[in-house]
Amino acid sequence: MILTLLDYASAFVFALTGALTASRAQLDIVGFAFLACLTAVGGGTLRDLLLEGRTVFWIADPGIIIMACGAAFVVFFTAHLVESRLRLLLWLDSFALAIAVAAGTGVALLFAQPPVIVMFMGVATGCFGGLMRDVVANEMPIVLHQRKLYATAALAGSATAVLLVRLDLPENAALAGCALVTWVLRAGSLRFGWLLPVYRSCPKREK
Amino acid sequence: MILTLLDYASAFVFALTGALTASRAQLDIVGFAFLACLTAVGGGTLRDLLLEGRTVFWIADPGIIIMACGAAFVVFFTAHLVESRLRLLLWLDSFALAIAVAAGTGVALLFAQPPVIVMFMGVATGCFGGLMRDVVANEMPIVLHQRKLYATAALAGSATAVLLVRLDLPENAALAGCALVTWVLRAGSLRFGWLLPVYRSCPKREK
Amino acid sequence: MILTLLDYASAFVFALTGALTASRAQLDIVGFAFLACLTAVGGGTLRDLLLEGRTVFWIADPGIIIMACGAAFVVFFTAHLVESRLRLLLWLDSFALAIAVAAGTGVALLFAQPPVIVMFMGVATGCFGGLMRDVVANEMPIVLHQRKLYATAALAGSATAVLLVRLDLPENAALAGCALVTWVLRAGSLRFGWLLPVYRSCPKREK
Numbered sequence: 001m002i003l004t005l006l007d008y009a010s011a012f013v014f015a016l017t018g019a020l021t022a023s024r025a026q027l028d029i030v031g032f033a034f035l036a037c038l039t040a041v042g043g044g045t046l047r048d049l050l051l052e053g054r055t056v057f058w059i060a061d062p063g064i065i066i067m068a069c070g071a072a073f074v075v076f077f078t079a080h081l082v083e084s085r086l087r088l089l090l091w092l093d094s095f096a097l098a099i100a101v102a103a104g105t106g107v108a109l110l111f112a113q114p115p116v117i118v119m120f121m122g123v124a125t126g127c128f129g130g131l132m133r134d135v136v137a138n139e140m141p142i143v144l145h146q147r148k149l150y151a152t153a154a155l156a157g158s159a160t161a162v163l164l165v166r167l168d169l170p171e172n173a174a175l176a177g178c179a180l181v182t183w184v185l186r187a188g189s190l191r192f193g194w195l196l197p198v199y200r201s202c203p204k205r206e207k
Numbered sequence: 208m209i210l211t212l213l214d215y216a217s218a219f220v221f222a223l224t225g226a227l228t229a230s231r232a233q234l235d236i237v238g239f240a241f242l243a244c245l246t247a248v249g250g251g252t253l254r255d256l257l258l259e260g261r262t263v264f265w266i267a268d269p270g271i272i273i274m275a276c277g278a279a280f281v282v283f284f285t286a287h288l289v290e291s292r293l294r295l296l297l298w299l300d301s302f303a304l305a306i307a308v309a310a311g312t313g314v315a316l317l318f319a320q321p322p323v324i325v326m327f328m329g330v331a332t333g334c335f336g337g338l339m340r341d342v343v344a345n346e347m348p349i350v351l352h353q354r355k356l357y358a359t360a361a362l363a364g365s366a367t368a369v370l371l372v373r374l375d376l377p378e379n380a381a382l383a384g385c386a387l388v389t390w391v392l393r394a395g396s397l398r399f400g401w402l403l404p405v406y407r408s409c410p411k412r413e414k
Numbered sequence: 415m416i417l418t419l420l421d422y423a424s425a426f427v428f429a430l431t432g433a434l435t436a437s438r439a440q441l442d443i444v445g446f447a448f449l450a451c452l453t454a455v456g457g458g459t460l461r462d463l464l465l466e467g468r469t470v471f472w473i474a475d476p477g478i479i480i481m482a483c484g485a486a487f488v489v490f491f492t493a494h495l496v497e498s499r500l501r502l503l504l505w506l507d508s509f510a511l512a513i514a515v516a517a518g519t520g521v522a523l524l525f526a527q528p529p530v531i532v533m534f535m536g537v538a539t540g541c542f543g544g545l546m547r548d549v550v551a552n553e554m555p556i557v558l559h560q561r562k563l564y565a566t567a568a569l570a571g572s573a574t575a576v577l578l579v580r581l582d583l584p585e586n587a588a589l590a591g592c593a594l595v596t597w598v599l600r601a602g603s604l605r606f607g608w609l610l611p612v613y614r615s616c617p618k619r620e621k
Contacts, residue, residue, distance in 0.1 A: 209565070233612050234560070234612060235609065238558065238612075241537070241541070241557070241564075241606055256464075261468045262466055266465070266466075269531050272530050283613060344558065345558075346555055386619065
């Protein structure tokens with residue numbers, strides 16, 4: 001139940017980001033719907049294909065596709081009201097990431113996977129939709145943007161959920177904690193520049 | 208039966224477009240076969256993975272792979288006879304798109320999916336092979352080319368099939384209608400510039 | 415048993431190449447792990463999704479993911495010691511390719527697939543992880559580099575395995591032959607420039 005809700009919510013917000021990407025590429029309305037659907041269902045589809053015995057969520061419930069097209073429709077007619085579409089895209093994407101990580105983590109927990117798979121599914125479900133959106137639109141994937149937390153935030157979020165479930169908290173609380181940690185880290189990175197040390201080819205020598 | 212035929216035909220024409228893309232990237236003959244196979248089976252493979260209980264079509268019938276390699280072979284030795292390979296690629300792709308949309312729509316109808324999934328499968332089967340071809344070859348995906356109908360043509364085609372089946376026409380007639388509508392819209396867009404209004408950031412204001 | 419070993423070995427070496435790619439993109443440590451895992455499991459995951467009734471190998475054995483993250487960790491702290499990371503990447507990739515082609519070929523033989531599918535699975539398992547790594551990192555896929563054998567080496571390797579099995583050699587010997595032929599062809603191409611004739615738009619005329 002809560003998992004269905006998470007799938008709907010992440011699909012909706014990811015659909016908005018896909019449609020915003022379509023607006024930056026100046027596509028027509030079906031192009032908006034195409035990129036919106038791809039982004040909305042990409043991560044969850046990968047998760048459902050990888051886990052055995054699970055029907056792909058939007059085939060089990062086609063309302064998801066209709067909702068993603070609706071989101072594309074709204075963006076098509078309102079995106080010109082937005083001052084910075086890139087900034088809106090990044091912030092919406094941060095919410096979609098947090099919800100999708102929780103959705104992926106929750107389904108993997110439901111399938112009683114070991115912790116490392118639960119975390120992997122959380123990160124993959126969170127990152128894959130946006131990754132496909134950016135690869136298809138020929139933009140640098142947000143997940144690889146330098147000097148920003150993204151996969152790191154997703155990993156910290158799903159690790160939080162694994163930990164909370166280990167501490168015998170109810171699963172819904174664990175998933176709420178997962179989404180919260182993911183979003184706070186990603187938002188902090190966007191707003192305050194939080195980051196992990198990155199790789200430098202010649203750390204000191206060249207100075 | 209008719210579905211097998213459609214899979215063969217779309218694989219063959221898509222294989223030609225993949226090989227033409229390989230010729231533009233100046234690959235060797237195995238590179239031609241690689242891109243030809245990827246393009247030929249990409250869309251149908253996605254469709255078969257998503258639908259439960261369906262064997263991937265080219266594993267059920269490996270002749271498809273042999274045929275795609277044959278197409279690559281032919282293009283390798285004859286492409287230099289063509290004046291504009293890009294134009295030939297776009298026109299062949301329009302035929303492959305129309306056939307593949309019908310193939311995806313037909314299989315989804317066979318699996319008794321609801322209309323929204325049937326249309327989604329039609330569009331995905333039609334667009335995904337070409338999308339993979341262009342993403343792998345590092346070209347701008349044709350499906351995102353500006354000021355052209357592509358996903359729109361695919362959607363109109365599969366919607367036509369859904370409608371005709373609702374009107375109790377035989378399925379083969381519905382699939383023929385699907386391919387025809389898809390191709391006419393795509394060809395009209397290539398030849399006469401038919402298009403839907405596209406998104407513009409500041410429609411009138413800046414003038 | 416030998417197949418598990420091949421999956422582990424190819425995942426490990428591919429993880430190193432993914433992490434090296436991450437170092438070229440100056441990512442943080444989680445970005446290293448992300449690209450390492452994607453590259454390590456990409457090809458085998460495709461193989462396992464395509465073959466019916468097979469669990470994805472790293473879900474059956476999550477140790478693979480942990481090992482790939484370990485490889486990323488090692489590269490993160492030692493890559494600055496390497497003189498030419500691109501050259502190391504190409505050479506490691508040649509080993510990973512050879513092992514992964516054997517892994518894909520071996521699993522397809524185990525599933526008693528016809529020769530054309532066995533060869534296809536060998537090539538796909540070998541090439542797909544590196545392809546995803548390069549597409550996601552927005553680099554030209556190594557498999558499409560001009561004037562080098564890559565898919566060709568993979569195809570020759572898996573064809574060798576098919577042939578050796580036909581000659582009633584034990585399967586392990588066939589897989590060893592497969593890896594050896596793949597690697598020798600790829601290494602010879604990197605070191606001595608071995609290649610197949612490539613397509614030229616106007617072979618002689620323009621001279």
